[in-house]
Amino acid sequence: MSAPTLAATVQLPPAASSPKLPRKRGSHPGEGRAAWILAIPFTLLFLAFTVWPVIQSLFMSFTDTKQKDLRTPFAVNFTGLQNYGRALSDPVFVKAAANTAYFVVVGVPLTLGVALLAAVALDKGITRFRAVYRLGFYTPVITSIVAVAVVWRFLLQPDSGLVNTVLSWVGIAGPNWLGDVQWSMPSLILMATWRNFGTGMIIFLAGLQAVPASLHEAAAIDGASGWQRFWHITFPLLRPTLLFVSVTTAIGYLQFFEEPFVMTQGGPLNSTISLSMYTYNQFGYGNYGLAAAMSYLIFIVIAVVTALQFRLLRENT
Amino acid sequence: MRTPAIAALTMAAALVVTGCGRPADNPSAAPQSASTVASGPATGDLTVWAMGAEGEKLPDLVKDFEAANPGVKVTVTAIPWSAAHDKFTTAITAQKTPDIAMIGTTWMGEFAGLGALDPTPAAIDKSAFFPGAWGTTEVGGTSYGIPWYVETRLVYYRTDLAEKAGITTPPTDWDGLKAMAKAMQEKAGSKWGINLQPGGTGSWQSVMPFAWSNGAQLNNGDQWTFDSPQMSEALKYYQSYFTDGLANKSPAPGATVEPTFVDGSEPMFISGPWEMSAVEKVGGKGFADKYSVMPMPVKEKSASFVGGSNLGVFKTTKNRDAAWKLVQWLGQPDVQAKWYGMSTDLPSVTSAWQDPALASDKKLATFGKQLETAVAPPSFATWEQVAAKFDAEIEKVTKTGSDVDTSLKTVQSQATSIGTGS
Numbered sequence: 001m002s003a004p005t006l007a008a009t010v011q012l013p014p015a016a017s018s019p020k021l022p023r024k025r026g027s028h029p030g031e032g033r034a035a036w037i038l039a040i041p042f043t044l045l046f047l048a049f050t051v052w053p054v055i056q057s058l059f060m061s062f063t064d065t066k067q068k069d070l071r072t073p074f075a076v077n078f079t080g081l082q083n084y085g086r087a088l089s090d091p092v093f094v095k096a097a098a099n100t101a102y103f104v105v106v107g108v109p110l111t112l113g114v115a116l117l118a119a120v121a122l123d124k125g126i127t128r129f130r131a132v133y134r135l136g137f138y139t140p141v142i143t144s145i146v147a148v149a150v151v152w153r154f155l156l157q158p159d160s161g162l163v164n165t166v167l168s169w170v171g172i173a174g175p176n177w178l179g180d181v182q183w184s185m186p187s188l189i190l191m192a193t194w195r196n197f198g199t200g201m202i203i204f205l206a207g208l209q210a211v212p213a214s215l216h217e218a219a220a221i222d223g224a225s226g227w228q229r230f231w232h233i234t235f236p237l238l239r240p241t242l243l244f245v246s247v248t249t250a251i252g253y254l255q256f257f258e259e260p261f262v263m264t265q266g267g268p269l270n271s272t273i274s275l276s277m278y279t280y281n282q283f284g285y286g287n288y289g290l291a292a293a294m295s296y297l298i299f300i301v302i303a304v305v306t307a308l309q310f311r312l313l314r315e316n317t
Numbered sequence: 318m319r320t321p322a323i324a325a326l327t328m329a330a331a332l333v334v335t336g337c338g339r340p341a342d343n344p345s346a347a348p349q350s351a352s353t354v355a356s357g358p359a360t361g362d363l364t365v366w367a368m369g370a371e372g373e374k375l376p377d378l379v380k381d382f383e384a385a386n387p388g389v390k391v392t393v394t395a396i397p398w399s400a401a402h403d404k405f406t407t408a409i410t411a412q413k414t415p416d417i418a419m420i421g422t423t424w425m426g427e428f429a430g431l432g433a434l435d436p437t438p439a440a441i442d443k444s445a446f447f448p449g450a451w452g453t454t455e456v457g458g459t460s461y462g463i464p465w466y467v468e469t470r471l472v473y474y475r476t477d478l479a480e481k482a483g484i485t486t487p488p489t490d491w492d493g494l495k496a497m498a499k500a501m502q503e504k505a506g507s508k509w510g511i512n513l514q515p516g517g518t519g520s521w522q523s524v525m526p527f528a529w530s531n532g533a534q535l536n537n538g539d540q541w542t543f544d545s546p547q548m549s550e551a552l553k554y555y556q557s558y559f560t561d562g563l564a565n566k567s568p569a570p571g572a573t574v575e576p577t578f579v580d581g582s583e584p585m586f587i588s589g590p591w592e593m594s595a596v597e598k599v600g601g602k603g604f605a606d607k608y609s610v611m612p613m614p615v616k617e618k619s620a621s622f623v624g625g626s627n628l629g630v631f632k633t634t635k636n637r638d639a640a641w642k643l644v645q646w647l648g649q650p651d652v653q654a655k656w657y658g659m660s661t662d663l664p665s666v667t668s669a670w671q672d673p674a675l676a677s678d679k680k681l682a683t684f685g686k687q688l689e690t691a692v693a694p695p696s697f698a699t700w701e702q703v704a705a706k707f708d709a710e711i712e713k714v715t716k717t718g719s720d721v722d723t724s725l726k727t728v729q730s731q732a733t734s735i736g737t738g739s
Contacts, residue, residue, distance in 0.1 A: 066738075067406065067427060067431070067698070068427075068430050068431050068698070068738075070406065070409075070410040070431075071409075071410055071431070092709075153569070153570065153571045156569070157569050158569055176567050176569065177569075178569060178570045179567040179568060179569050179570060180567065263570060263571075264570045265517065265518060265570070267516070267517055267570065267712065268516075268567065268570075268712065268716060269516075269709075269712055269713065269716060269717070270709065281705070284402075284701075285699070285701065285702040285705075286427070286698070287702075
């Protein structure tokens with residue numbers, strides 16, 4: 001039995017679609033008004049706390065708004081795309097963009113891989129103490145980043161840290177992890193992976209357990225190996241789960257901020273400064289216009305990356 | 318989706334057409350004069366915002382003020398340092414400020430620029446304070462408040478290791494300090510000669526004492542002056558500690574100086590008065606006799622950085638007379654000495670240093686001496702932003718050994734494009 005035919009036999013369960021009923025309009029004269037009245041509180045809150053800040057920040061990104069203009073937010077000069085130009089020509093912003101790309105390109109696949117591996121191990125391999133492992137792997141996600149940072153700084157100490165002590169047992173002189181330009185970013189990626197794979201693992205685990213056992217049994221009877229069954233049954237059925245986890249992880253990683261903020265302050269030599277952190281610094285200096293422009297640049301990148309992921313991972317139906 | 322987007326664009330366009338544009342004149346730039354404060358005891362309610370340990374301990378101190386002025390009630394609100402800046406800017410924007418606040422010296426330019434602070438009345442005598450500290454209250458020639466407490470930087474060194482290295486009297490000039498660091502490494506067996514901050518936030522505070530000692534200035538009026546020969550010479554001197562292997566150029570992030578100072582691997586460092594209790598805590602009993610402090614070494618003169626916090630009165634206060642009376646009271650020598658006993662904050666008033674608790678401590682007295690010549694950075698609203706650029710170039714110079722003059726030119730052009738915020 002060859003693999004392609006196997007895949008062809010797999011049929012996705014039909015999606016539960018609700019048949020659309022034609023809506024009846026104006027059946028009751030008071031109904032429309034009541035709906036509007038009931039919607040008003042939400043609409044007002046939405047306008048005041050979601051729409052207005054978005055408009056204001058977008059407006060800000062086209063002006064030279066500074067800290068001292070806060071009292072008179074409209075008495076500022078309109079500068080067109082100047083803030084966007086300034087951001088893109090700022091060498092530190094470009095460096096931060098490169099760092100963020102590095103973090104996402106290496107970090108997202110690594111996190112997804114580790115999460116999937118852990119989920120498969122928990123689903124198939126580890127049967128004893130499954131709940132304990134699940135809790136253990138998930139604990140970093142719910143632990144405060146500040147506590148995590150302190151522990152990781154200890155672990156990564158160049159002279160006395162656990163990592164380099166263990167490395168020295170096998171004769172490797174470990175680097176100055178966080179203090180070295182080459183190693184600071186890999187250290188942060190490693191830490192972020194460790195901290196975040198738990199979320200992906202839990203979702204993958206749910207996805208894996210939703211794969212019907214009957215499909216596996218049928219394929220096993222047809223003589224498919226474990227790897228073939230994973231690749232041709234489990235993996236395609238996991239696709240929606242994979243899309244969800246990769247989109248949320250990528251959005252989170254594109255905005256990565258906490259790791260450099262608490263571990264390295266963006267150093268050494270700006271090797272770990274991220275787009276979000278640099279933008280945060282600009283807000284701190286009171287350059288609201290420039291910082292708003294930077295925020296919208298990050299927003300555009302996130303939108304593009306997410307759209308790409310949807311295109312690549314969408315269901316081939 | 319489409320309708321909100323169109324609405325947003327229309328609104329943004331409407332704002333651009335109608336509301337925009339700066340007013341031609343800038344009222345906060347002109348020097349301001351203060352009106353006088355009425356005499357007699359203070360009355361009414363006052364709120365004070367203070368950060369960190371000061372916020373916790375100040376209520377005990379102001380009880381004395383309340384006892385002396387029966388009609389006054391002072392409420393102190395403690396604010397964590399991490400949230401303070403945001404809280405202040407929000408309060409100023411919303412015009413919901415306290416009457417009085419403790420204000421970080423580097424925030425003066427910004428808050429005064431927002432027009433939030435009341436100019437200091439002439440009744441407060443500026444000559445009572447350390448001149449460098451008083452300078453931090455002045456923005457564009459007008460003083461907005463008083464220095465409350467101060468701190469400055471000295472060279473800490475291990476006396477026992479210095480003796481081993483054959484040094485019994487601390488050096489006084491640049492060459493002497495470097496020779497001492499070398500001797501610590503070669504004769505006393507220390508891993509490093511001295512701990513100096515290789516870039517990172519606030520490293521300018523270690524570099525500028527050398528630059529000021531060489532006659533360099535950060536600004537001339539409202540022009541930045543980073544690319545002066547004096548600045549270059551000072552930064553080259555600072556860099557030489559790293560290129561000669563006397564100072565560690567890649568310490569682990571978050572590493573503190575106390576453990577390495579106590580174990581002797583970094584027998585010298587430059588820092589402020591709080592390190593005395595910190596190293597004695599790590600060093601344990603008897604460590605206080607194993608180290609001492611010396612003034613910053615001289616090139617043209619001895620100079621250091623003066624920091625600390627100021628006290629300011631907000632313009633929106635409804636009880637201006639009482640507010641300035643409390644500020645004035647907190648600046649009295651006996652109150653300052655008492656406050657030192659409660660908080661170990663060093664007095665900003667020179668005569669408070671005659672108090673026995675301060676005068677009898679030899680190390681503290683050295684801090685007091687250094688404060689007389691200590692210098693503050695300019696109180697421009699953009700200083701922190703410029704300082705961050707300077708820190709980044711200091712890091713390049715120390716860690717990669719890159720050219721000092723190129724770096725200073727970069728800082729100068731960045732600082733010029735950021736401006737002074739006026």
